[in-house]
Amino acid sequence: MQSTIKKKLLHALSESDQDFLSGQALAEIAGCSRTAIWKHIEELRKEGFVLEAVRKKGYRIIETPDSVTESKIRLGLQTKTLGRVIHYEESVQSTQRIAHVLAGDGAAEGTLVISDEQTAGRGRLMREWHSSKGTGIWMSLILKPLLPPQKAPQFTLITAVAVVQAIEEATDLHPQIKWPNDILIDGKKVTGILTELQAESDKINSIIIGIGMNVNHTKEHFPDELQTIATSLAIEQGDTLSRSEIVQKVLERIEALYSIYMKEGFTPIKLLWESYAISIGKKIRARTINGTIEGRALGITDEGVLKIEDTTGTVHQIYSADIEVNI
The missing domain is CATH 3.30.930.10 (Bira Bifunctional Protein; Domain 2)
Known part of the structure; x- marks a missing residue:
């Protein structure tokens, strides 16, 4: 419930284009009391959001944190x-x-x-x-x-x-x-x-x-x-x-x-x-569990498998490997 209210608050404040939204308006949007709005505003501040509060105007977001919350x-x-x-x-x-x-x-x-x-x-x-x-x-x-x-x-x-x-x-x-x-x-x-x-x-x-x-x-x-x-x-x-x-x-x-x-x-x-892709058309070295293959990277198959053409013209399909480019 608390998370839902916070989501509604953030959405409303972000959509307000930095205009103030009153505590009453936010309470109606979030479906809770004005006291609950104040508590959630404080939680957002603790997360690093800078929120301005002005009497008789309400709240607006001034700055958001560089966080990944x-x-x-x-x-x-x-x-x-x-x-x-x-x-x-x-x-x-x-x-x-x-x-x-x-x-x-x-x-x-x-x-x-x-x-x-x-x-x-x-x-x-x-x-x-x-x-x-x-x-x-x-x-x-x-x-x-x-x-x-x-x-x-x-x-x-x-x-x-x-x-x-x-x-x-x-x-x-x-x-x-x-x-x-x-x-x-x-x-x-x-x-x-x-x-x-x-x-x-x-x-x-x-x-x-x-x-x-x-x-x-x-x-x-x-x-x-x-x-x-x-x-x-x-x-x-x-x-x-x-x-x-x-x-x-x-x-x-x-x-x-x-x-x-x-x-x-x-x-x-x-x-x-x-x-x-960085490797297409370039000479590469592919180190696989079965050995090392060198050649020109042609691209990938429809399954996403890497194709390498060696000096004999043989095309190898690589499913898993470490790749070195421009060897």
Whole structure:
């Protein structure tokens, strides 16, 4: 109930275009007493919202915090399903772990798990992911498509396109995708994507998409060994950014591409993915569990599998590998 009132308050205040709304008007909108409105206004202030209160005029929002709390993400979110249920915690070991538990307990599609800090974040192949507090986006999204399990890897590629589009909308930057799950800016990693599955033999129960994005990191936030290969949006843009706005844009772009995918299949996504890919037409090295393959990247199949043509003209299909570009 309290969360519903807060949502109504934030929506009304954000739609008021900085005009004052009286306590009585807010009480009528939220369906509660004026005393309850005052209590919720105080809760929003504790979250970092700057709210002006003027006698006989009411309340208005002056400034919103750079946070990724449920209240902040909901303020202006334009999705129908994704992010309509948000599980926020200030610090967690891993948003992915929490999302797996929630999905197993029947969480609704579109449930978002997000935190200000991860203490045990991980990427592909169980690698450590540095998730410093208050600087980045550490989130996991639960999807429940009615599809067979073999379609799940395509959601890594859908998400990669969505993240690139969201960054382009929020900044002046032009990210590129390195197959299968890295977003790069000028060759340095800014985002990683981890897609995991809860499934039966013939159907997906849940896809859990983890996204780790370096947003407002400075160079000093990265360990020495990562400073030449990792970057952040703020470093590349030359200015800090609103993390909640980027979360909103990512959710909105995933929802749009997810809808296209379910209606039209993977082909439209494939064309978008290849337009952003850093490796197409370049010589690459793919390190797989069965050995190393070198050759020219041709693109991806309709299933999202990477195609490499070696020096003999043989085309290899790569399902999982570490990729080096421009070798």
